[in-house]
Amino acid sequence: MEALKALSPAILHRHPSRRRMAGPLPFRPPVRFLIRSERISLAEEGAHGGDRAWARALGRGAIGVAAAAAAVISVFGSDSSALAESLTVAFPVSRAREVNAVQRTLVETWGLIRESFIDPTFNHQDWDLKLQQTMVEMFPLKSADAAYSKISGMLATLGDPFTRIISPKEYQNFRIGSDGNLQGVGLFINAEPSSGHLVVLSCVEGSPAARAGIREGDELIEIDGESLVGVDGETAAQKLRGRAGTTVTVKLYCGAQHGTDSGVREVKLPREVIKLSPIFSTIISHKLGDGHEVKTGYVRLSAFSQTAAIEMEKAVQDMEEQGVQSYILDLRNNPGGLVKAGLEVARIWLDGNETLVNTIDREGNMSPINMSNGHAITHDPLVVLVNEGSASASEILAGALHDNGRAILIGHKTFGKGKIQSVTELHDGSALFITVAKYVSPALHDIDQVGITPDVQCTPEMLTSPKSSASRDSSSASSLEADSCILVAEHELEIQESKGTAS
Numbered sequence: 001m002e003a004l005k006a007l008s009p010a011i012l013h014r015h016p017s018r019r020r021m022a023g024p025l026p027f028r029p030p031v032r033f034l035i036r037s038e039r040i041s042l043a044e045e046g047a048h049g050g051d052r053a054w055a056r057a058l059g060r061g062a063i064g065v066a067a068a069a070a071a072v073i074s075v076f077g078s079d080s081s082a083l084a085e086s087l088t089v090a091f092p093v094s095r096a097r098e099v100n101a102v103q104r105t106l107v108e109t110w111g112l113i114r115e116s117f118i119d120p121t122f123n124h125q126d127w128d129l130k131l132q133q134t135m136v137e138m139f140p141l142k143s144a145d146a147a148y149s150k151i152s153g154m155l156a157t158l159g160d161p162f163t164r165i166i167s168p169k170e171y172q173n174f175r176i177g178s179d180g181n182l183q184g185v186g187l188f189i190n191a192e193p194s195s196g197h198l199v200v201l202s203c204v205e206g207s208p209a210a211r212a213g214i215r216e217g218d219e220l221i222e223i224d225g226e227s228l229v230g231v232d233g234e235t236a237a238q239k240l241r242g243r244a245g246t247t248v249t250v251k252l253y254c255g256a257q258h259g260t261d262s263g264v265r266e267v268k269l270p271r272e273v274i275k276l277s278p279i280f281s282t283i284i285s286h287k288l289g290d291g292h293e294v295k296t297g298y299v300r301l302s303a304f305s306q307t308a309a310i311e312m313e314k315a316v317q318d319m320e321e322q323g324v325q326s327y328i329l330d331l332r333n334n335p336g337g338l339v340k341a342g343l344e345v346a347r348i349w350l351d352g353n354e355t356l357v358n359t360i361d362r363e364g365n366m367s368p369i370n371m372s373n374g375h376a377i378t379h380d381p382l383v384v385l386v387n388e389g390s391a392s393a394s395e396i397l398a399g400a401l402h403d404n405g406r407a408i409l410i411g412h413k414t415f416g417k418g419k420i421q422s423v424t425e426l427h428d429g430s431a432l433f434i435t436v437a438k439y440v441s442p443a444l445h446d447i448d449q450v451g452i453t454p455d456v457q458c459t460p461e462m463l464t465s466p467k468s469s470a471s472r473d474s475s476s477a478s479s480l481e482a483d484s485c486i487l488v489a490e491h492e493l494e495i496q497e498s499k500g501t502a503s
Contacts, residue, residue: 092139094147099138101428102147106134108426109151109165113158116422118435120362123159130154148430160435162419168429169238178305178338182276184241185209185248185269189220191233198228198236200252204276208269214252221264222251242271278303278337281315283324284480284490296490297324297380298480301345304337304393309344316348316377326381326493328486329401332411336392339420343369346400349407351376355442356400359420362436381496382407383489386454391415395452399441402452408496409454410489418448456492458485 110131134154186207198220203210223239280300297319355368401407420437
């Protein structure tokens, strides 16, 4: 499978009635969908001043339909005297079955946006009229892809690139990244840009592919007897995935890059549940001139999946037992993921009832999200590495640790995405990402389109031979030894330790 990453900070839920929102949102009358083969009925309960305006907006451009060939949207409201009024507006049901199905998805999408989108003006447009216009544009289409493009076009008018709809296949990839599990053989593959050949990037440790001796650089030639010429990486990854307990046969060309004879080999691989870890950790050891050993724990977090906090807690506890005296938390090129995971990771490093982030809802009301009687695993000095690829939940975590005085930030200015999305699985397996809140750091620093500026930049020319009196342990990875930001981080940790201060 190809390397995957979480797309955005998200609160994951499935539609209907299993939604978890980011902080309290203002009351809006609930929207119910009753969808049948010949009827799409939308009912809105409770008094709401926008009912009549909504009905009028739809009514302005209503089009006539033949009997038994219409999708009907009915709006019901009740005033203080409990007198109900309604207006029914008809739209034609597409004769193309796949487009008809997308019409239902359109109504679902429209209602969810109306209920929770961060901008209650919907980018200063009549959102109810937008449903009518899109439904009319969708009617003559012949394919689901063309119909979905109309939904994407409707969402684009909101002016928020993070509010979007993705296909069922794309959503499954997102779920793999956020859940941290898939069923397959444990291969990371990628197409070489020049040749198009599918090459193995790595194998998940302990996976069927790893046990079979498949290695980095091997070229994938066939899957179950089918040639992979002209097949892209995602399509090949889909062929490798499958229900645990089934098997897949792969043919590979094994080069001589690992000191083995080159040639073609065929391997039958069982599919299993594969656990994808977002954590990489190691201990960087130094021996000083007096023979004293200094240990720095290095933890790289690649994405905020559902397992991120649990795996980080285990990694930090293991390093504590090995006598680590300081830590480097690497969030570089971490694009985000689940907001909840970011907050749980923060609790590993912080004590008390600290504010982790402040959310701002669609009415402009700000609400802090605080810890409750937190107990950090360690109080050892901590630095956090960030760069322009650190976004969303990475920025929430970095802001929480920095503004609460727990960590020094080192690296380069972060991406600047101060929005939180909810993710709803729709009836057809697609998913709708909706921006439901904005956030600012605990110290009320704005992040959206601004980013976080680190305390210390890291460039090779600013190094002054940190820890020059130390010799590196040979077990340290060469990539870490050559990383200027890690060298600067170690230097900052040395300064903290010499001052006797713990963040």
